[in-house]
Amino acid sequence: MRFVTQQALTLLTAVLALQVPGFADEPPARPESNERSSRYEVRREHDPNGIGKFYMGREIAHVMGFAGADWLERSTREEEERLTLLVRSLQLKPGNVVADIGAGSGVISMLMAEQLLPEGKVLAVDVQQEMLDRLTAWCKQYDVQNVEPILGSQKKSGLKPESVDLAIMVDVYHEFEYPWEMLKDISSALKPGGRLVFVEYRKEDPAVPIKEVHKMSRAQVRKEAEQPEFGLTWAETIHILPRQHVIVFQKSTTTDAATIKP
Ligand SMILES: C[S@@+](CC[C@H](N)C(=O)[O-])C[C@H]1O[C@@H](n2cnc3c(N)ncnc32)[C@H](O)[C@@H]1O
Numbered sequence: 001m002r003f004v005t006q007q008a009l010t011l012l013t014a015v016l017a018l019q020v021p022g023f024a025d026e027p028p029a030r031p032e033s034n035e036r037s038s039r040y041e042v043r044r045e046h047d048p049n050g051i052g053k054f055y056m057g058r059e060i061a062h063v064m065g066f067a068g069a070d071w072l073e074r075s076t077r078e079e080e081e082r083l084t085l086l087v088r089s090l091q092l093k094p095g096n097v098v099a100d101i102g103a104g105s106g107v108i109s110m111l112m113a114e115q116l117l118p119e120g121k122v123l124a125v126d127v128q129q130e131m132l133d134r135l136t137a138w139c140k141q142y143d144v145q146n147v148e149p150i151l152g153s154q155k156k157s158g159l160k161p162e163s164v165d166l167a168i169m170v171d172v173y174h175e176f177e178y179p180w181e182m183l184k185d186i187s188s189a190l191k192p193g194g195r196l197v198f199v200e201y202r203k204e205d206p207a208v209p210i211k212e213v214h215k216m217s218r219a220q221v222r223k224e225a226e227q228p229e230f231g232l233t234w235a236e237t238i239h240i241l242p243r244q245h246v247i248v249f250q251k252s253t254t255t256d257a258a259t260i261k262p
Contacts, residue, residue: 210243
Protein backbone atom coordinates (compact mmCIF):
# COMPACT_ATOMS: atom_id res chain seq x y z
CA MET A 1 0.00 0.00 0.00
CA ARG A 2 2.79 2.35 0.96
CA PHE A 3 4.60 1.46 -2.30
CA VAL A 4 1.49 2.29 -4.37
CA THR A 5 1.17 5.69 -2.68
CA GLN A 6 4.83 6.44 -3.44
CA GLN A 7 4.32 5.52 -7.10
CA ALA A 8 1.24 7.71 -7.33
CA LEU A 9 3.19 10.63 -5.86
CA THR A 10 6.04 10.19 -8.34
CA LEU A 11 3.55 10.14 -11.23
CA LEU A 12 1.75 13.25 -9.94
CA THR A 13 5.05 15.11 -9.64
CA ALA A 14 5.97 14.20 -13.21
CA VAL A 15 2.57 15.37 -14.51
CA LEU A 16 2.83 18.66 -12.61
CA ALA A 17 6.31 19.24 -13.98
CA LEU A 18 4.90 19.01 -17.50
CA GLN A 19 1.79 21.14 -16.94
CA VAL A 20 2.54 23.94 -14.47
CA PRO A 21 4.54 26.83 -15.97
CA GLY A 22 7.78 27.40 -14.09
CA PHE A 23 7.52 24.19 -12.09
CA ALA A 24 9.87 22.11 -14.24
CA ASP A 25 12.79 24.53 -14.00
CA GLU A 26 12.20 25.56 -10.40
CA PRO A 27 15.67 25.25 -8.82
CA PRO A 28 16.08 23.22 -5.64
CA ALA A 29 15.64 26.26 -3.40
CA ARG A 30 15.16 26.09 0.35
CA PRO A 31 11.89 24.28 1.00
CA GLU A 32 9.11 26.64 2.08
CA SER A 33 6.13 24.71 3.33
CA ASN A 34 3.32 27.19 2.59
CA GLU A 35 5.00 29.39 -0.03
CA ARG A 36 3.42 29.37 -3.48
CA SER A 37 6.38 28.26 -5.59
CA SER A 38 5.24 30.31 -8.60
CA ARG A 39 5.30 33.60 -6.70
CA TYR A 40 9.08 33.77 -6.40
CA GLU A 41 11.85 32.64 -8.68
CA VAL A 42 15.45 31.88 -7.70
CA ARG A 43 18.10 32.54 -10.38
CA ARG A 44 21.76 31.61 -10.37
CA GLU A 45 22.80 34.64 -12.40
CA HIS A 46 22.02 37.78 -10.50
CA ASP A 47 23.24 41.10 -9.14
CA PRO A 48 25.76 40.48 -6.30
CA ASN A 49 23.89 43.04 -4.20
CA GLY A 50 20.69 41.01 -4.48
CA ILE A 51 19.72 37.70 -2.91
CA GLY A 52 19.09 35.93 -6.25
CA LYS A 53 15.35 35.74 -5.56
CA PHE A 54 13.03 37.52 -7.98
CA TYR A 55 9.48 38.78 -7.51
CA MET A 56 7.41 40.22 -10.36
CA GLY A 57 10.56 40.72 -12.44
CA ARG A 58 12.55 42.47 -9.70
CA GLU A 59 15.49 41.12 -7.73
CA ILE A 60 15.15 41.41 -3.95
CA ALA A 61 18.05 43.22 -2.22
CA HIS A 62 20.05 42.06 0.77
CA VAL A 63 18.77 43.36 4.11
CA MET A 64 20.92 46.19 5.43
CA GLY A 65 22.65 44.79 8.51
CA PHE A 66 23.06 46.51 11.84
CA ALA A 67 26.52 47.67 10.73
CA GLY A 68 24.68 50.10 8.42
CA ALA A 69 23.04 51.99 11.30
CA ASP A 70 25.73 54.70 11.26
CA TRP A 71 24.97 55.33 7.59
CA LEU A 72 21.26 55.75 8.38
CA GLU A 73 22.21 58.35 11.00
CA ARG A 74 24.81 60.19 8.87
CA SER A 75 24.90 63.96 9.26
CA THR A 76 24.44 64.56 5.50
CA ARG A 77 21.21 62.56 5.31
CA GLU A 78 18.85 65.49 5.88
CA GLU A 79 20.44 67.41 3.02
CA GLU A 80 20.45 64.34 0.73
CA GLU A 81 16.99 62.99 1.54
CA ARG A 82 15.08 65.91 3.12
CA LEU A 83 13.50 63.70 5.76
CA THR A 84 11.78 66.56 7.58
CA LEU A 85 10.10 67.55 4.30
CA LEU A 86 9.05 63.95 3.80
CA VAL A 87 7.44 63.75 7.24
CA ARG A 88 5.69 67.12 6.75
CA SER A 89 4.23 65.91 3.45
CA LEU A 90 2.49 63.02 5.22
CA GLN A 91 0.20 65.45 7.10
CA LEU A 92 0.15 63.36 10.24
CA LYS A 93 -2.37 64.31 12.90
CA PRO A 94 -2.20 64.24 16.70
CA GLY A 95 -3.67 60.92 17.84
CA ASN A 96 -2.65 58.98 14.71
CA VAL A 97 -1.10 55.54 15.09
CA VAL A 98 1.76 55.26 12.57
CA ALA A 99 3.71 52.11 11.77
CA ASP A 100 7.32 52.67 10.72
CA ILE A 101 8.01 49.37 8.99
CA GLY A 102 11.72 48.58 8.80
CA ALA A 103 12.37 51.37 11.28
CA GLY A 104 16.08 50.63 11.57
CA SER A 105 17.71 52.70 14.30
CA GLY A 106 14.67 54.99 14.50
CA VAL A 107 15.58 58.11 12.49
CA ILE A 108 12.13 58.37 10.83
CA SER A 109 10.22 57.15 13.91
CA MET A 110 11.70 59.92 16.04
CA LEU A 111 10.92 62.56 13.41
CA MET A 112 7.26 61.48 13.30
CA ALA A 113 6.67 60.86 17.01
CA GLU A 114 6.29 64.46 18.17
CA GLN A 115 3.62 65.25 15.58
CA LEU A 116 1.37 62.50 16.97
CA LEU A 117 1.25 63.76 20.56
CA PRO A 118 -0.51 63.76 22.91
CA GLU A 119 -2.40 60.50 22.21
CA GLY A 120 -0.75 59.08 19.09
CA LYS A 121 2.26 56.85 18.73
CA VAL A 122 4.74 55.22 16.37
CA LEU A 123 4.91 51.44 16.17
CA ALA A 124 8.50 50.84 15.08
CA VAL A 125 8.80 47.44 13.40
CA ASP A 126 12.07 45.78 12.45
CA VAL A 127 13.45 42.26 12.04
CA GLN A 128 16.77 43.09 13.73
CA GLN A 129 16.73 43.32 17.51
CA GLU A 130 20.01 45.31 17.45
CA MET A 131 18.29 48.03 15.41
CA LEU A 132 15.39 48.15 17.87
CA ASP A 133 17.80 48.32 20.82
CA ARG A 134 19.53 51.29 19.23
CA LEU A 135 16.16 52.93 18.51
CA THR A 136 15.14 52.43 22.15
CA ALA A 137 18.41 53.96 23.36
CA TRP A 138 17.91 57.04 21.14
CA CYS A 139 14.32 57.47 22.36
CA LYS A 140 15.53 57.29 25.95
CA GLN A 141 18.30 59.79 25.31
CA TYR A 142 15.89 62.30 23.72
CA ASP A 143 12.98 61.48 26.08
CA VAL A 144 10.69 60.34 23.24
CA GLN A 145 8.02 58.26 24.95
CA ASN A 146 5.54 57.43 22.20
CA VAL A 147 7.64 55.07 20.06
CA GLU A 148 6.95 51.37 20.64
CA PRO A 149 9.47 48.85 19.23
CA ILE A 150 8.05 45.67 17.68
CA LEU A 151 10.22 42.76 16.55
CA GLY A 152 8.70 41.44 13.33
CA SER A 153 9.58 38.45 11.15
CA GLN A 154 10.27 38.14 7.42
CA LYS A 155 6.58 37.47 6.74
CA LYS A 156 4.75 39.21 9.61
CA SER A 157 4.93 42.74 10.96
CA GLY A 158 3.49 41.88 14.37
CA LEU A 159 0.88 44.64 13.99
CA LYS A 160 -2.73 44.01 15.02
CA PRO A 161 -5.45 43.97 12.34
CA GLU A 162 -6.99 47.38 11.52
CA SER A 163 -4.89 49.16 14.13
CA VAL A 164 -2.85 51.65 12.09
CA ASP A 165 -3.74 54.97 10.38
CA LEU A 166 -0.60 55.12 8.26
CA ALA A 167 2.25 52.71 7.57
CA ILE A 168 5.49 53.97 6.04
CA MET A 169 8.47 52.09 4.60
CA VAL A 170 11.49 54.31 4.01
CA ASP A 171 14.12 52.50 1.93
CA VAL A 172 12.79 49.15 3.12
CA TYR A 173 10.29 47.45 0.81
CA HIS A 174 12.88 46.38 -1.80
CA GLU A 175 14.60 44.35 0.98
CA PHE A 176 11.58 42.29 2.00
CA GLU A 177 12.40 38.63 1.46
CA TYR A 178 8.65 37.95 1.20
CA PRO A 179 7.13 41.12 -0.27
CA TRP A 180 3.73 39.57 -1.04
CA GLU A 181 3.31 38.20 2.47
CA MET A 182 4.47 41.46 4.05
CA LEU A 183 2.09 43.59 1.97
CA LYS A 184 -0.80 41.26 2.79
CA ASP A 185 0.05 41.55 6.48
CA ILE A 186 0.58 45.33 6.46
CA SER A 187 -2.60 46.02 4.49
CA SER A 188 -4.55 43.97 7.05
CA ALA A 189 -3.02 46.10 9.81
CA LEU A 190 -4.28 49.34 8.20
CA LYS A 191 -7.59 50.74 9.35
CA PRO A 192 -10.15 51.10 6.53
CA GLY A 193 -9.14 54.25 4.66
CA GLY A 194 -5.60 54.05 6.14
CA ARG A 195 -2.56 54.93 4.03
CA LEU A 196 0.53 52.96 3.04
CA VAL A 197 3.57 54.98 1.94
CA PHE A 198 6.52 53.64 -0.06
CA VAL A 199 9.68 55.74 -0.07
CA GLU A 200 12.10 54.25 -2.59
CA TYR A 201 15.18 55.56 -4.41
CA ARG A 202 14.24 56.42 -8.01
CA LYS A 203 15.30 53.66 -10.39
CA GLU A 204 14.41 55.84 -13.37
CA ASP A 205 17.22 58.25 -12.42
CA PRO A 206 20.77 56.97 -13.07
CA ALA A 207 22.14 59.98 -11.18
CA VAL A 208 20.80 58.67 -7.86
CA PRO A 209 23.96 57.20 -6.27
CA ILE A 210 22.49 53.96 -4.89
CA LYS A 211 23.01 50.34 -5.96
CA GLU A 212 20.50 49.19 -8.58
CA VAL A 213 18.71 46.54 -6.48
CA HIS A 214 18.12 49.16 -3.79
CA LYS A 215 16.14 51.36 -6.23
CA MET A 216 12.56 50.96 -7.49
CA SER A 217 10.63 52.53 -10.34
CA ARG A 218 7.17 54.04 -9.82
CA ALA A 219 5.70 51.52 -12.24
CA GLN A 220 7.19 48.57 -10.34
CA VAL A 221 5.92 49.80 -6.96
CA ARG A 222 2.42 50.27 -8.38
CA LYS A 223 2.46 46.86 -10.08
CA GLU A 224 3.36 45.14 -6.80
CA ALA A 225 1.08 47.13 -4.50
CA GLU A 226 -2.05 47.23 -6.65
CA GLN A 227 -2.78 43.51 -6.54
CA PRO A 228 -6.42 42.96 -5.57
CA GLU A 229 -5.59 40.86 -2.49
CA PHE A 230 -4.23 43.93 -0.70
CA GLY A 231 -7.24 46.21 -1.22
CA LEU A 232 -4.93 49.16 -1.88
CA THR A 233 -5.57 51.95 -4.37
CA TRP A 234 -2.92 54.37 -5.56
CA ALA A 235 -3.69 57.78 -4.05
CA GLU A 236 -0.78 60.04 -5.04
CA THR A 237 2.93 60.24 -5.83
CA ILE A 238 4.58 63.14 -4.03
CA HIS A 239 7.46 64.67 -6.00
CA ILE A 240 9.34 66.59 -3.35
CA LEU A 241 12.43 64.58 -2.45
CA PRO A 242 15.76 64.91 -4.27
CA ARG A 243 16.39 61.16 -4.62
CA GLN A 244 13.29 59.17 -3.66
CA HIS A 245 9.74 58.53 -4.81
CA VAL A 246 7.01 58.95 -2.20
CA ILE A 247 4.16 56.75 -3.39
CA VAL A 248 0.96 56.68 -1.35
CA PHE A 249 -1.77 54.04 -1.42
CA GLN A 250 -5.04 54.00 0.45
CA LYS A 251 -6.83 50.98 1.84
CA SER A 252 -10.41 50.60 0.75
CA THR A 253 -12.99 51.74 3.27
CA THR A 254 -14.86 48.43 3.00
CA THR A 255 -13.39 45.19 4.33
CA ASP A 256 -14.23 43.16 1.18
CA ALA A 257 -10.71 43.22 -0.27
CA ALA A 258 -9.10 42.17 3.01
CA THR A 259 -11.16 39.00 3.03
CA ILE A 260 -10.00 37.83 -0.43
CA LYS A 261 -7.86 34.75 0.10
CA PRO A 262 -4.58 34.17 -1.76
C1 LIG B 1 17.89 50.49 4.81
S1 LIG B 1 17.23 50.22 6.40
C2 LIG B 1 16.12 51.62 6.56
C3 LIG B 1 15.84 51.99 8.01
C4 LIG B 1 14.91 53.20 8.22
N1 LIG B 1 13.67 53.04 7.53
C5 LIG B 1 15.58 54.45 7.80
O1 LIG B 1 15.30 54.92 6.68
O2 LIG B 1 16.37 55.01 8.58
C6 LIG B 1 16.09 48.86 6.15
C7 LIG B 1 15.57 48.25 7.43
O3 LIG B 1 14.50 47.37 7.08
C8 LIG B 1 14.55 46.25 7.93
N2 LIG B 1 13.78 45.13 7.34
C9 LIG B 1 14.12 44.33 6.30
N3 LIG B 1 13.16 43.40 6.08
C10 LIG B 1 12.19 43.62 7.00
C11 LIG B 1 10.94 43.00 7.29
N4 LIG B 1 10.48 41.95 6.60
N5 LIG B 1 10.20 43.50 8.31
C12 LIG B 1 10.65 44.56 9.03
N6 LIG B 1 11.82 45.18 8.81
C13 LIG B 1 12.58 44.72 7.81
C14 LIG B 1 16.02 45.99 8.11
O4 LIG B 1 16.30 45.22 9.26
C15 LIG B 1 16.58 47.42 8.19
O5 LIG B 1 16.66 47.86 9.52
